[in-house]
Amino acid sequence: MSQTRMTKQRMVILEELRKVDTHPTADEIYAMVRSRIPRISLGTVYRNLDLLAESGEILRLEAAGTQKRFDGNTMHHQHVRCIRCGRVGDVMHPLDVPQPERAAAKGFTILTARVEFEGICDHCTAHS
Amino acid sequence: MSQTRMTKQRMVILEELRKVDTHPTADEIYAMVRSRIPRISLGTVYRNLDLLAESGEILRLEAAGTQKRFDGNTMHHQHVRCIRCGRVGDVMHPLDVPQPERAAAKGFTILTARVEFEGICDHCTAHS
DNA sequence: CTTGTTGCAAACTCTTTGCACTTAG
DNA sequence: CTAAGTGCAAAGAGTTTGCAACAAG
Numbered sequence: 676m677s678q679t680r681m682t683k684q685r686m687v688i689l690e691e692l693r694k695v696d697t698h699p700t701a702d703e704i705y706a707m708v709r710s711r712i713p714r715i716s717l718g719t720v721y722r723n724l725d726l727l728a729e730s731g732e733i734l735r736l737e738a739a740g741t742q743k744r745f746d747g748n749t750m751h752h753q754h755v756r757c758i759r760c761g762r763v764g765d766v767m768h769p770l771d772v773p774q775p776e777r778a779a780a781k782g783f784t785i786l787t788a789r790v791e792f793e794g795i796c797d798h799c800t801a802h803s
Numbered sequence: 804m805s806q807t808r809m810t811k812q813r814m815v816i817l818e819e820l821r822k823v824d825t826h827p828t829a830d831e832i833y834a835m836v837r838s839r840i841p842r843i844s845l846g847t848v849y850r851n852l853d854l855l856a857e858s859g860e861i862l863r864l865e866a867a868g869t870q871k872r873f874d875g876n877t878m879h880h881q882h883v884r885c886i887r888c889g890r891v892g893d894v895m896h897p898l899d900v901p902q903p904e905r906a907a908a909k910g911f912t913i914l915t916a917r918v919e920f921e922g923i924c925d926h927c928t929a930h931s
Numbered sequence: 932c933t934t935g936t937t938g939c940a941a942a943c944t945c946t947t948t949g950c951a952c953t954t955a956g
Numbered sequence: 957c958t959a960a961g962t963g964c965a966a967a968g969a970g971t972t973t974g975c976a977a978c979a980a981g
Binding site: 677678679680682684685714715716717718719722723743 | 959960961962963964965970971
């Protein structure tokens, strides 16, 4: 079994990330951490973010895959994404979902739901 | 004002996308379209998917930006994303959101919500 | 005709990885 | 000690873009 060592790098990445509520990207974290460990590499930041996310110490938003997906159906409906392979399906009646037994999404076993709101931040409202 | 021309390429991309409900990625669409227009380029596929999504003829899933974001707060909470700049904020009491006036997400004006379910598709269940 | 669109290839952005060296435990 | 982790640089994956030729309206 592979152990996990609390290196200075991992420690600082975790500390810096916990200081803010801005949901920074990897390169933003890289910049934050570099003020304390100037010679840290971006690769190390990525590796540690992975490890920290796997161990549940931090969250990675948009768990969704790296590729964008398109849908020819523009009717209002929601999606299910397979956490293993990334395959995406449609959910037609979201309100039926709470009871996992009634498969609202055919072909998928739903485990959790994430709600993502979209809007405009005050900063952008001000500068429009 | 720039016009928009219905080229054979754009037509076929739209037709192929409407044939399926698999939410294909750009390169999957590229493969589908190439069976009908062998010399089409991947760049053309990307350009047309952009145009079609902008005109509302198709949907682009995960409107979210291209970079992954991380969160040091592992408590259960949801996110708001600015559709203009990509900035992400926290939503603490999702149930308050329906009334836009009560700003559940400070610093953001919420426009819409997307629910994304996560689960495991039958294909992956079978092969585990 | 005029200007939007295409194919191609090069450029870009973000993320991952191989390797020799370093270091936590 | 020794295996996990690091820095660096190169490689990958996915997407975007400049440009000359092409074609829709």
